[in-house]
Every structure is written in structure tokens, then in C-alpha cells.
Amino acid sequence: MLNVGKIEEGFVLDHIKAGKSLDIYEHLGLDKPDITVAIIKNARSPKMGKKDILKVECDINLLDLDVLAFIDHSITVNVIKNGKIVEKKILELPKQIKNVIKCHNPRCITSIEQELPHIFYLADAEKEVYRCKYCEEKYMEKAK
Amino acid sequence: MRHLMSPLDFTTKELDALFNLANDIEMHPDKYAHACEGKILATCFYEPSTRTRLSFESAMTRLGGRVIGFSDANSSSAAKGESVSDTIRVISCYADICAMRHPKEGAPMVAAERSGIPVINAGDGGHQHPTQTLTDLLTIRTLKGRLNNFTIGLCGDLKFGRTVHSLIHALSRYENINFVFISPEELRVPDYIIEMLKEKNIPFEEVVRLDEVLPTLDMLYMTRVQKERFFNEEDYIRLKDFYVLNTEKMQLAKEDMLVLHPLPRVNEISVEIDDDPRAAYFKQAQYGVYVRMALILTLLGLA
Numbered sequence: 001m002l003n004v005g006k007i008e009e010g011f012v013l014d015h016i017k018a019g020k021s022l023d024i025y026e027h028l029g030l031d032k033p034d035i036t037v038a039i040i041k042n043a044r045s046p047k048m049g050k051k052d053i054l055k056v057e058c059d060i061n062l063l064d065l066d067v068l069a070f071i072d073h074s075i076t077v078n079v080i081k082n083g084k085i086v087e088k089k090i091l092e093l094p095k096q097i098k099n100v101i102k103c104h105n106p107r108c109i110t111s112i113e114q115e116l117p118h119i120f121y122l123a124d125a126e127k128e129v130y131r132c133k134y135c136e137e138k139y140m141e142k143a144k
Numbered sequence: 145m146r147h148l149m150s151p152l153d154f155t156t157k158e159l160d161a162l163f164n165l166a167n168d169i170e171m172h173p174d175k176y177a178h179a180c181e182g183k184i185l186a187t188c189f190y191e192p193s194t195r196t197r198l199s200f201e202s203a204m205t206r207l208g209g210r211v212i213g214f215s216d217a218n219s220s221s222a223a224k225g226e227s228v229s230d231t232i233r234v235i236s237c238y239a240d241i242c243a244m245r246h247p248k249e250g251a252p253m254v255a256a257e258r259s260g261i262p263v264i265n266a267g268d269g270g271h272q273h274p275t276q277t278l279t280d281l282l283t284i285r286t287l288k289g290r291l292n293n294f295t296i297g298l299c300g301d302l303k304f305g306r307t308v309h310s311l312i313h314a315l316s317r318y319e320n321i322n323f324v325f326i327s328p329e330e331l332r333v334p335d336y337i338i339e340m341l342k343e344k345n346i347p348f349e350e351v352v353r354l355d356e357v358l359p360t361l362d363m364l365y366m367t368r369v370q371k372e373r374f375f376n377e378e379d380y381i382r383l384k385d386f387y388v389l390n391t392e393k394m395q396l397a398k399e400d401m402l403v404l405h406p407l408p409r410v411n412e413i414s415v416e417i418d419d420d421p422r423a424a425y426f427k428q429a430q431y432g433v434y435v436r437m438a439l440i441l442t443l444l445g446l447a
Binding site for chain 2: 105107108109110111112113114116132133134135136137
């Protein structure tokens with residue numbers, strides 16, 4: 001059994017689908033700030049069989065929960081302060097996400113307009129469908 | 145400030161007010177001949193579109209206003225690489241309202257976000273063409289007297305035709321509309337529209353041959369079936385005549401069935417039926433001017 005030490009302040013992202021932790025690491029931009037991150041892959045889970053866990057030691061205001069919810073809203077977010085869990089956050093699909101994903105429609109104005117943000121809105125919460133604000137093209141990769 | 149990006153931007157109640165105004169303009173054109181005096185419409189057309197642009201220009205001119213603009217991207221600053229955001233900021237200094245057509249989808253929305261004046265989407269790629277839909281609705285409402293309780297056949301290219309998609313969405317807000325989709329297998333209505341109709345429990349059927357369903361229709365919306373949309377020449381030759389409306393087929397139709405078409409027509413409606421009282425496509429072009437007049441007045445707050 002692998003042992004990863006406690007963190008004093010930061011987040012433990014639990015119940016990540018097995019194999020998805022690196023995607024989340026990338027989307028949250030955890031490679032950029034100078035912080036300690038533990039990526040635990042394929043941990044045993046009674047609920048999920050196998051799961052990934054991310055332990056992030058950082059200022060608790062650093063994490064963009066909207067981005068996380070967009071990637072996978074079933075992830076459990078434990079907020080840690082003074083080495084203890086002080087809060088469990090429930091993630092909800094964000095109504096709108098900005099500059100997280102790009103519109104791949106070559107006919108969309110975002111493909112040519114200078115510095116235009118890529119904004120997607122939640123078109124169908126049940127089916128988790130996001131559409132580009134400008135051309136309304138469906139974001140496909142999330143459905144995979 | 146209000147813009148028009150999609151035909152669904154207006155509630156059905158707001159559309160009623162708009163259509164009542166358009167009908168009043170039709171009845172009393174003199175009343176509105178100076179309504180926009182001193183106002184300027186900018187027609188920013190990044191791709192050519194003779195009818196839509198002239199319809200807007202005619203609308204503003206008939207309201208006593210003036211028109212400035214460009215009719216293709218090469219004669220505008222876009223050719224020098226200017227962004228839509230910058231162009232609209234400048235146009236806002238020159239005009240009171242803008243109608244924009246752009247090959248890129250969502251461009252008029254970018255303009256609306258940065259604009260100091262109302263922006264009307266005059267067609268953005270394959271995405272939306274709201275004033276065509278408003279034209280279609282006004283034509284139906286005026287000639288049929290209602291926007292509910294009828295069976296409408298949509299015929300031709302139902303896969304790529306944005307006017308068809310917009311019209312289906314717009315009509316799906318009214319009661320007791322029955323859709324009949326008539327197209328070759330390759331050009332069927334996209335799945336997302338079928339899903340929307342199922343979710344709303346709106347009745348529809350899909351058929352390949354026009355003559356089979358003609359007797360049941362209260363209205364027929366024709367579109368062009370283009371040869372290049374087919375996978376092979378054989379299918380095109382086999383199917384093309386199914387989608388041509390001629391005198392023979394018109395004999396199967398109800399006596400008060402309306403024939404609509406967004407124009408330009410190529411050969412899908414034979415010229416021999418142009419004089420048939422049921423042919424409403426040229427009246428539709430006239431209603432296009434009235435609805436744009438009503439829209440300009442409404443967005444300028446002059447209605």
C-alpha cells in the first residue's frame with residue numbers, strides 16, 4: 001500500500017474516475033503554480049472499484065470549481081485546513097464556462113475574431129450538453 | 145437596447161405586436177413614410193446577398209430613413225483585417241441601427257455585445273437568418289389568418305437549410321402544428337430537431353415523395369435540392385423530379401394551400417404555377433419588407 005502524507009491546507013479531490021486525474025491536473029492548470037500535488041492513480045475504492053485521487057497543497061482560493069464541475073461533477077472536493085477536512089463541496093454543472101474548451105466549428109466567429117473568449121453555456125443539464133455561445137455548436141468531447 | 149439574433153429572441157406575444165405593426169404598415173404606408181426621418185441604417189454585408197440587403201434598404205427607405213453600408217467583405221475594412229468588434233464600434237458612431245450578414249456563425253452576436261446601436265442578424269453562415277423566419281411567419285399569419293392549427297409540409301433540402309430549421313423552431317411555439325418533412329434520405333431534418341419535436345410532443349412525419357402527402361397540406365414550404373448535396377448522380381437523377389412542384393402536382397393540393405419559398409428559386413417550382421393564387425412566394429418577398437420595417441421601428445423604439 002502506497003502512503004501519501006497529510007496536507008495542511010488545500011484540497012483532496014476524491015472519486016475521480018480511474019485514469020482521469022492527469023486530465024484534471026491539466027485542466028486545472030496545476031502544473032503552473034509552485035505547489036505540491038500528489039496524483040494517486042488506480043486507488044482501491046469500495047464504491048468505484050478503482051479511482052484516482054488528487055491531493056493539492058495550496059491556498060484554498062486557488063481552485064476553479066466551475067472548471068472541475070464541468071470536467072466531472074461527481075468528484076468529491078474535500079477542503080482541508082490545519083490538516084483537517086473543513087468542508088465537502090458539492091459540485092454543480094456550471095451554467096457557463098469561459099476559455100476552458102474551444103469551439104471547433106471552423107465556421108464559428110471564434111475561429112477568426114481577435115481575442116474573443118470561448119464561452120460555452122449549459123444547454124441541457126440532464127444530458128450535460130454544452131453549446132458555444134456564438135454558433136451554438138455542441139461541445140462533443142464531453143459526451144464521450 | 146435590444147438586438148435580433150434569433151427568431152426566438154422575441155416572445156410570441158412580442159411577435160404578435162410586431163406582425164400587427166407590419167400589417168398596419170401594409171394598410172397605411174403613408175403613416176410611416178417619415179417615421180425614420182433623420183435615422184441611418186448601416187447594412188454591413190460581409191458576403192453578398194442581393195435580396196436580403198435590398199429588402200433592408202427598401203424597408204429603411206420606405207420609412208424615410210437613409211442607408212449606408214458595404215455589400216461584400218472585400219470592399220470593407222475586414223479585408224484589411226479589422227475585427228467585427230472594432231467595425232461595429234465605428235459603425236455605432238455613423239448609424240442608428242445595423243443589419244449585419246457575415247459568413248462566420250455568431251459574428252452578429254459579437255457585434256451586438258460591443259455595439260452602441262441595435263444589431264439585426266441578417267444571416268450568419270449556416271446558423272440563423274431570423275428576418276427570413278419573421279417574413280415566413282408574417283406571410284402565413286397574414287394569408288392564413290393564424291399561426292396555429294395547420295399542417296405544414298417542408299420540402300427539399302431539410303438537412304442544410306437554415307431557413308427550414310429556424311421556421312420549425314419558430315412554429316414549434318404555436319399550438320396544433322403538424323409537420324410533414326418531405327426530402328430524400330440524404331437530406332433529412334437533423335436529429336436534434338427531431339428530438340426537439342419528440343420532447344415537445346409535436347406530431348411530424350417524414351416522407352420521400354411530395355405527391356403522396358400533398359392533399360393533406362395546408363401549406364407547402366419549398367426549398368432547393370442542390371445536385372452537389374447528393375452522394376451520386378444516379379440518386380440525384382432518380383429523385384430530383386419528386387421535389388419539383390408543377391401544375392400536375394398542384395392539382396393534388398387543397399384549394400387554399402399556400403406555396404412558400406425563401407427564394408431564389410431555381411427549378412423546384414415550375415414557373416407555370418406562378419399565376420396560381422396559391423403561389424405566395426412573391427407576396428412573401430413583399431412581406432419581408434413590411435416585417436423589416438416593423439422590426440427597424442421596434443428596435444429603434446419608434447413603434
